[in-house]
Structures are given as structure tokens and as C-alpha cells.
Amino acid sequence: MERFSDLLDDLYFTNSNLAKETILTNYLRETPDPNRGWALAAIAGTLSFDLFKRNVIKTLMMERMDPFLFDMSRDYVGEMSETVALAWPQSENPVRLNRLPDLETVITEFKSRNKAGIRDYLITLLDNMTPAQRWALLKLGTRGLRIGMSARSVKLTLAKMKDVDVNVIEQIWHGLEPPYTDLFAWIDGRAELPDMSNIVTFSPVMLAHPIDEEKDLPRITGQSHIAEWKWDGIRVQISSKGEETKIFSRKGDDISGSFPDLAQAVDFNGIIDGELLVKPDGKIGSFNDLQQRLNKKKPAKALMARLPAHVIAYDILEWEGETLRNLQLMDRRNVLADTVKAHQHGRFELSETLDFKTTEDLKEFRETAAKTGGLIEGLMIKDKSSTYLSGRPKHAWYKWKRDPFLLDAVLMYAQRGTGKRSSYYSDYTFGLWNEEGALLPIGKAYFGFTDEELKKLDNWIRSHKLARYGPVQEVEKELVFEVAFDTAQESKRHKSGYALRFPRIHRIRWDKPAAEADKISSVAKLVEDQAARVRDAGT
Amino acid sequence: MTNASAEEWMQVREAGLYCVPANVYIDPHDAVERAVITHGHADHARSGHGEIFATPETTAIMHTRYYIKDETKETALKYGQRHDLGNGVTLWFASAGHILGSAQAVFEYQGTRVVAAGDYKRHPDPTCAPFEVVPCDIFITEATFALPVFQHPPLEIEVEKLMRSMRALPERTHIVGVYALGKCQRVMKTLRLAGYEEPFYLHGALKKLTQLYESYGQDFGEWIMVSDISRADKHVFQGKIVLCPPAQINDRWSRRFADPLTTVASGWMQIRARARQKRAEMALVVSDHADWGDLIRTCEETKAADIWITHGRVEALEYELKKRGIRAKALNLIGRDESVE
Numbered sequence: 001m002e003r004f005s006d007l008l009d010d011l012y013f014t015n016s017n018l019a020k021e022t023i024l025t026n027y028l029r030e031t032p033d034p035n036r037g038w039a040l041a042a043i044a045g046t047l048s049f050d051l052f053k054r055n056v057i058k059t060l061m062m063e064r065m066d067p068f069l070f071d072m073s074r075d076y077v078g079e080m081s082e083t084v085a086l087a088w089p090q091s092e093n094p095v096r097l098n099r100l101p102d103l104e105t106v107i108t109e110f111k112s113r114n115k116a117g118i119r120d121y122l123i124t125l126l127d128n129m130t131p132a133q134r135w136a137l138l139k140l141g142t143r144g145l146r147i148g149m150s151a152r153s154v155k156l157t158l159a160k161m162k163d164v165d166v167n168v169i170e171q172i173w174h175g176l177e178p179p180y181t182d183l184f185a186w187i188d189g190r191a192e193l194p195d196m197s198n199i200v201t202f203s204p205v206m207l208a209h210p211i212d213e214e215k216d217l218p219r220i221t222g223q224s225h226i227a228e229w230k231w232d233g234i235r236v237q238i239s240s241k242g243e244e245t246k247i248f249s250r251k252g253d254d255i256s257g258s259f260p261d262l263a264q265a266v267d268f269n270g271i272i273d274g275e276l277l278v279k280p281d282g283k284i285g286s287f288n289d290l291q292q293r294l295n296k297k298k299p300a301k302a303l304m305a306r307l308p309a310h311v312i313a314y315d316i317l318e319w320e321g322e323t324l325r326n327l328q329l330m331d332r333r334n335v336l337a338d339t340v341k342a343h344q345h346g347r348f349e350l351s352e353t354l355d356f357k358t359t360e361d362l363k364e365f366r367e368t369a370a371k372t373g374g375l376i377e378g379l380m381i382k383d384k385s386s387t388y389l390s391g392r393p394k395h396a397w398y399k400w401k402r403d404p405f406l407l408d409a410v411l412m413y414a415q416r417g418t419g420k421r422s423s424y425y426s427d428y429t430f431g432l433w434n435e436e437g438a439l440l441p442i443g444k445a446y447f448g449f450t451d452e453e454l455k456k457l458d459n460w461i462r463s464h465k466l467a468r469y470g471p472v473q474e475v476e477k478e479l480v481f482e483v484a485f486d487t488a489q490e491s492k493r494h495k496s497g498y499a500l501r502f503p504r505i506h507r508i509r510w511d512k513p514a515a516e517a518d519k520i521s522s523v524a525k526l527v528e529d530q531a532a533r534v535r536d537a538g539t
Numbered sequence: 540m541t542n543a544s545a546e547e548w549m550q551v552r553e554a555g556l557y558c559v560p561a562n563v564y565i566d567p568h569d570a571v572e573r574a575v576i577t578h579g580h581a582d583h584a585r586s587g588h589g590e591i592f593a594t595p596e597t598t599a600i601m602h603t604r605y606y607i608k609d610e611t612k613e614t615a616l617k618y619g620q621r622h623d624l625g626n627g628v629t630l631w632f633a634s635a636g637h638i639l640g641s642a643q644a645v646f647e648y649q650g651t652r653v654v655a656a657g658d659y660k661r662h663p664d665p666t667c668a669p670f671e672v673v674p675c676d677i678f679i680t681e682a683t684f685a686l687p688v689f690q691h692p693p694l695e696i697e698v699e700k701l702m703r704s705m706r707a708l709p710e711r712t713h714i715v716g717v718y719a720l721g722k723c724q725r726v727m728k729t730l731r732l733a734g735y736e737e738p739f740y741l742h743g744a745l746k747k748l749t750q751l752y753e754s755y756g757q758d759f760g761e762w763i764m765v766s767d768i769s770r771a772d773k774h775v776f777q778g779k780i781v782l783c784p785p786a787q788i789n790d791r792w793s794r795r796f797a798d799p800l801t802t803v804a805s806g807w808m809q810i811r812a813r814a815r816q817k818r819a820e821m822a823l824v825v826s827d828h829a830d831w832g833d834l835i836r837t838c839e840e841t842k843a844a845d846i847w848i849t850h851g852r853v854e855a856l857e858y859e860l861k862k863r864g865i866r867a868k869a870l871n872l873i874g875r876d877e878s879v880e
Contacts, residue, residue: 012815013814013821013822068858072855073688073855076686076688076852078810082810082811083688086687086688086689086690086809086810087687087688135811416789470816
């Protein structure tokens with residue numbers, strides 16, 4: 001438990017991802033099974049049970065500490081676990097432990113005890129711990145660990161430990177369970193790679209390159225390539241073994257829970273790659289519509305009825321237990337077309353291919369996409385002979401996005417970046433003018449230029465400082481950014497009433513007076529147009 | 540004498556706490572005619588007063604920081620040295636254990652004793668005299684860390700954390716953010732006592748006050764100004780400790796170090812989110828104030844019938860003292876800067 005607490009502290013306070021990976025690697029190499037596996041599960045967020053409920057902690061605290069002081073402390077600290085960790089009042093006659101139990105013991109003890117037993121054990125542990133150790137225990141026990149390490153970087157760490165591609169880990173990850181002894185046996189070289197052939201797992205996806213118009217367009221023809229719409233939904237992989245179906249996000253997160261309507265409709269045995277959207281009133285909805293269904297652990301029936309999940313399928317990786325990854329794209333599409341046709345539950349449709357001969361035709365399609373107000377992001381162009389390779393193979397798939405929308409916005413606040421950029425103001429909030437001539441924030445973006453420009457901008461900010469709000473530095477409203485973004489939507493989060501999707505700073509308009517920057521009304525118009533087009537679009 | 544009358548001769552005025560018969564303010568935040576200064580931190584020792592009463596160390600600190608004008612009249616009083624402020628008011632200083640020269644201002648008038656403790660701590664500090672409990676009728680206390688979550692660990696544990704990191708990551712430069720007056724010297728001294736033998740590298744803002752501490756007999760071993768090392772010699776700092784004001788740890792100044800590991804030494808570091816906000820990669824809980832337990836203990840040990848609370852988490856301390864049957868009230872003084880801690 002001491003080592004686990006030290007590990008969490010080290011990870012918590014380390015900014016660089018690379019350093020975090022090193023810290024985790026060292027821990028996993030030094031720590032025996034099954035303790036390291038439990039730690040891994042706690043960090044990756046794969047523990048499936050609470051050791052104790054938050055309510056137990058709260059009740060214990062209320063018995064030992066003045067509620068008024070506890071509330072004041074919690075308000076000051078900002079969260080309960082840390083407040084308890086710091087303020088825990090020792091029991092009058094504490095049971096003294098010569099040493100703290102290891103992680104495995106802690107977990108099995110909690111799992112094997114009844115309610116009263118859990119309570120007693122929790123008291124004993126807290127009485128014997130430092131504040132940092134208490135924090136680790138409380139976060140572990142209630143599965144509330146946030147130490148800035150994603151499941152993806154945990155997988156990357158494991159892959160590096162074994163010197164294999166991260167896809168190897170991805171393929172087995174969803175079939176593994178804490179404390180991961182089979183995984184570590186393989187990493188240590190004591191066993192084979194765990195066999196996951198009977199378990200529904202995630203397959204790393206194939207990705208497209210942004211097109212280079214000069215180099216790539218000349219080699220694209222209607223004979224050698226197909227073109228499809230690039231819908232603005234989320235990329236999903238539907239993986240089913242008949243009995244069991246899982247829906248994975250592009251990064252391999254299991255999102256089946258948010259889309260039970262879709263998962264239940266699946267009756268094929270295979271893996272399909274496609275775009276997840278919602279279909280309000282029988283028509284493809286915008287990303288804004290889809291967002292209402294994302295991150296809902298248990299979506300309400302009414303919500304699912306109003307915004308039913310829908311998949312535009314564009315590839316198939318496996319069918320009836322056979323891998324199709326080595327077939328050419330057009331052959332895979334034939335199987336996909338049959339599968340979609342045979343399973344007419346209305347949830348799936350085959351991604352249509354756009355009829356084109358020359359790149360001029362493609363340009364026209366792209367123009368059409370640009371007029372959908374963000375519903376279609378552009379085109380996907382794929383080599384007909386491409387096999388399905390995970391990662392981003394060259395000259396196989398291209399994405400050709402429509403041009404982004406542009407706005408001239410005024411820099412309002414700046415914040416320091418992280419890691420290498422922690423000494424620079426590299427994170428910016430910008431705003432647009434309203435009709436009364438006031439500037440209202442519309443978005444935030446990180447810096448995306450050369451170091452030279454970053455330094456220049458950093459200098460400008462330092463010489464134009466106004467008030468300071470914690471880490472946020474207000475600046476004089478004088479500098480104009482040309483901001484590029486994919487779409488805009490209404491938002492209650494920003495004072496302006498709108499939010500931009502994927503805003504990035506296109507260039508700095510050193511020359512442009514702030515008064516000539518755009519007004520909020522130009523975003524309002526964009527959102528209106530978009531709504532009108534979504535109504536017309538219906539497929 | 541009853542304490543009710545003390546409220547008549549010790550009052551809160553716009554510039555701060557004011558002793559009426561002696562016509563003197565205590566740590567006023569505006570320039571006044573006569574001021575008693577408890578210690579040299581900027582939010583207590585403002586510049587521009589007509590006359591000041593302080594310990595010799597505090598006046599020296601104020602000179603170093605240019606807080607004293609040529610025409611300012613100074614009265615330096617050693618700990619325990621009694622001084623007649625006029626109109627029957629006697630002033631003397633008792634050590635407060637906060638920083639070098641820090642004092643509690645003891646006022647005696649018509650048989651009543653009021654102690655204005657300024658900022659104080661009870662944890663040991665090798666760079667200043669320890670806190671002295673002065674029995675009194677009214678004890679005026681701070682409340683910077685007055686919440687049960689503040690239980691400051693012994694400094695040795697925190698310094699060991701730093702030493703452990705230095706051993707584990709010998710190729711990195713450990714940059715410690717410290718306030719220039721008090722914290723800097725306490726951290727250096729404690730590191731020496733823990734066996735750190737390499738030279739310290741100091742930011743320019745820490746130089747004068749460190750020299751001042753040395754003139755009072757403190758020994759910090761070898762220390763070198765960062766600015767004396769050529770920019771090209773980044774390797775010099777590897778495996779060494781660099782000290783600078785907290786604002787500099789992630790600012791342009793720290794870009795000169797290769798692969799720095801940043802840490803801040805402050806009582807606030809106990810709260811994780813605050814440590815992260817400072818972008819510290821290690822949090823050293825080093826406080827020059829009394830923690831929750833020590834605040835309450837001190838208030839009780841003075842046997843004061845009344846506790847007046849100046850600044851900080853005033854509400855929590857007032858609540859706890861009242862619960863213990865001690866009369867307590869908040870003075871709501873303004874102008875104290877907590878970022879100093």
C-alpha cells in the first residue's frame with residue numbers, strides 16, 4: 001500500500017506523459033503479482049467494484065468531526081476524499097499495525113467483509129496511514145482516481161515494456177481482467193500472449209491520411225479509387241460474436257452501454273467499421289444531436305426513441321469468425337453489402353459510393369459537402385485494392401475535409417501551457433463583439449505555430465497584461481486571431497451563447513485592429529444556416 | 540480592569556489595528572505616523588511610516604528592502620526589552636517563531652495585557668527564535684491555516700522527500716520555489732542539517748536577505764548566484780538544488796535549466812489542487828504559520844479570556860474556540876497577502 005501511494009503521488013505530480021510512463025514501468029517491473037495488476041486496474045479505471053461506498057466515508061467523518069468544520073474544510077479543499085485524507089481524526093484507541101497490508105490484501109479483505117467489517121477495516125487503515133496514503137486508499141476504494149493518465153497511455157506503457165506495437169495490447173485488452181496475471185506472465189516472458197479468440201475485443205482501426213492536393217490528387221481516378229461522404233459522427237467498431245456485441249470507439253473504449261438500442265439490434269457474427277450517428281425523425285442528425293447520446297451510462301428510453309442510434313457502415317474486418325482484413329476493399333464491401341442487406345433492422349446502412357471519374361468531379365462533391373453546414377465533413381477517398389491495415393498506411397485511404405470556417409476573434413485571456421510550454425502563455429481564450437460593442441468569449445484554443453511565433457505572442461501577452469484570475473491572465477483587447485473551426489453550435493457554457501467545434505488559431509492578425517474583428521451575429525447566422533440545411537438534408 | 544475597556548484602547552481602524560493611548564498602529568497597511576512592526580514580510584511591514592518600533596532584525600530587514608525612508612524614526616527593541624510608548628502604555632516584543640526577528644507585540648496598559656501575535660508558528664525552525672507563550676488577557680491571532688485539514692508535517696519529512704528525489708533523479712535540476720524572506724533560509728538550513736553538501740544556486744531576489752541572515756550568524760554553507768553561471772553551462776545545475784521565488788519556477792527564468800524538476804515549498808502545498816495549479820512536480824509542505832492544532836493550542840496556552848482573530852480562515856477558528864468556551868471574535872482586517880506563505 002505504501003508503494004502504491006508513492007506511485008500515485010509520483011504520477012499525480014508529474015506533468016510529462018513520457019515521465020509518467022517511466023514511473024509506471026518502474027513500478028510494474030518492481031512490484032510482484034497480483035499487487036501490480038490491481039494498481040494497473042486502479043489507474044486504467046478497469047476495477048469493476050467499489051471497496052466501500054462514499055457514504056461509508058462520509059458517515060465515519062460525521063461521527064468524528066464537527067460537521068460545520070468538515071463542510072468548511074471540504075469547500076476549501078474542493079473534494080471529499082482529500083478533505084478526509086488530510087483531516088482524518090485518529091481513533092481514541094487505534095489498532096496499531098506494524099506495517100500496512102499490500103494492495104492484494106486490502107482488496108480481498110474489503111471484498112470478503114460484511115458492512116460492519118468493512119467499516120472497521122477502513123478505520124484501522126485510515127488510523128495507520130499518512131494523508132497521501134489515505135488519499136490513495138479512498139480514491140482506490142471509490143474508483144475515483146484521476147491522475148492524468150489515460151487508458152491509452154497505460155496500454156502504451158505496457159506495449160513498451162514488452163517492446164511490441166500498442167495494437168497487440170489493444171487486441172487483448174478487453175478480454176483481460178484485473179489483476180492481469182496472465183498479461184504480466186506474458187510480459188515477463190513466462191507465458192504466451194493470452195488467447196482472446198473467444199472474447200469480443202477491439203481491433204485497432206485503419207485510419208486515413210489528410211490528402212495532399214498536389215501530390216495525391218493526380219493519382220486518384222474513378223477506376224482506382226472510391227469516394228464516400230465523410231459524415232460528422234463518431235467512428236465506431238461493432239464487434240459481435242452473435243451472443244455478445246460490443247461497440248468500441250476509435251480508441252478502443254467500450255461504449256456499448258451508451259447505445260443499447262444499437263447493440264441489441266446486431267444479429268451478425270463479425271466486426272463492422274462505420275460511423276455512428278443518430279436519426280431524429282428518420283433523418284441523419286447533426287453532431288450536436290449525437291452529443292446528447294454520448295457519455296450517457298444508462299440512456300433513457302425516451303432519449304433513445306427520439307435520437308435512435310444509426311450506423312453508416314463502410315468496412316468489414318471479420319465475418320463468421322473469418323478475418324477479411326487481407327481481402328481488397330471492393331471484396332470486403334461486397335461482403336459488407338450482403339451483411340447489411342441480410343440484417344434489415346434499419347440500424348445499418350451501407351455507405352454510398354459517390355460516382356466520379358475525375359478529380360474535378362471530386363471537387364464538386366466536396367463543395368456539396370461544404371454546403372451541409374457541417375453535417376458532412378468532406379470526402380473519404382479509398383484505394384479499391386487496399387487491404388485493412390491498422391494504423392495509417394500510406395496511399396490507402398485519404399480524407400479530404402471541406403475548408404474550415406474562419407472568424408476573426410479578439411484575444412481576451414491567456415494561460416500557461418503544460419510540459420515544455422509551461423513557461424509560455426500558450427492557451428488562449430478569444431471572443432467576438434456583440435451588438436452593444438462588448439467582447440464575449442466564444443472559445444479557447446492551444447497554440448499551433450512555430451516556436452518563433454509562440455515567443456513573439458508570449459512577449460506580447462506579457463506586455464499587455466490586465467487583471468489576473470488564478471492561472472488566467474487577462475490581456476488588453478487588442479490582438480486579433482484568425483480562428484478556424486469545423487462547426488459552431490449553441491452553447492450555454494459560453495457567455496456568447498455559442499461554442500465552436502475544434503477551434504484552432506489559423507494565424508495571428510498582427511495588422512488588424514480589434515474593432516474590426518467579427519461579431520457574434522456571424523456565428524449566429526452560421527448556426528441558423530446549418531439548422532436549415534440539416535432539415536433539408538435527410539437521406 | 541475588565542477586557543471590555545481593552546476594546547476601547549485597542550481598536551480596528553481603517554489602516555489596521557490601533558492602540559489609542561499610545562497613538563500607534565500594529566502592522567498597518569497604509570503609511571502612518573507611528574507603527575509597531577511584528578516582522579519584515581511585505582504585507583506587515585509597509586513603507587513610509589513616520590516612526591517604527593520593531594526588533595533589530597526586523598528593522599534590518601526593512602532597510603534591506605528599502606521600507607524605511609531616511610526621515611523615518613526607528614526604535615529597535617530586543618526581545619523582552621520594555622519600552623514606554625507614552626500615556627502609560629508599555630510595549631515589549633516576544634519571539635513569534637515565524638521568521639528571523641519576528642515578534643509578538645505585547646501591550647500593557649492599566650493592568651491589562653494584549654498580545655498581538657502577528658504571524659507565528661510552533662514548529663521548530665533553526666533560523667529563528669522559537670515562539671514564546673505570553674500569558675495575556677487578550678490574544679490577537681492570525682488564522683492563515685485555520686482548518687482541520689491543515690496539519691503540517693515535520694519539516695524533516697518534507698526535506699527528505701526532496702533528498703529522495705535528488706537521489707532517484709540525479710540528472711535533473713531541482714528547482715525549489717521559496718519566498719525570499721524566511722522560507723528560503725529555513726529550507727536551506729534544514730537541507731544542510733539533513734546532510735546536503737552541494738552548493739545552493741540562488742535566484743537574484745534571494746541574495747540580499749540570505750546575506751542578512753548570515754550577518755546574524757546563520758550559516759548556509761556555499762551558495763552561488765545562478766546569474767554567475769554562464770548560460771551555456773546548463774550541466775552545472777544537474778543534480779543540484781536551485782532556489783527561486785515561487786513565481787519563477789515555471790517562468791522564463793527557469794528555461795535556462797536543462798530538464799528541471801519544479802517544486803514549491805509552502806504551507807498551501809498540502810492541498811493537491813493548489814500544488815498542481817503552481818505546476819509543481821513535487822509539493823513540499825513547508826509552512827511558517829501555525830497549523831490548526833497549534834493555533835488552538837496556542838490560544839489556550841495564553842489563558843486569554845478573549846481571542847481576536849485578524850486574518851485567514853477566521854470563521855473556522857472563531858467557531859472552534861467558541862465551542863471550547865473561549866470568547867472569540869473576528870477583526871476582519873484587510874490587506875494581508877496569503878501568497879507570501
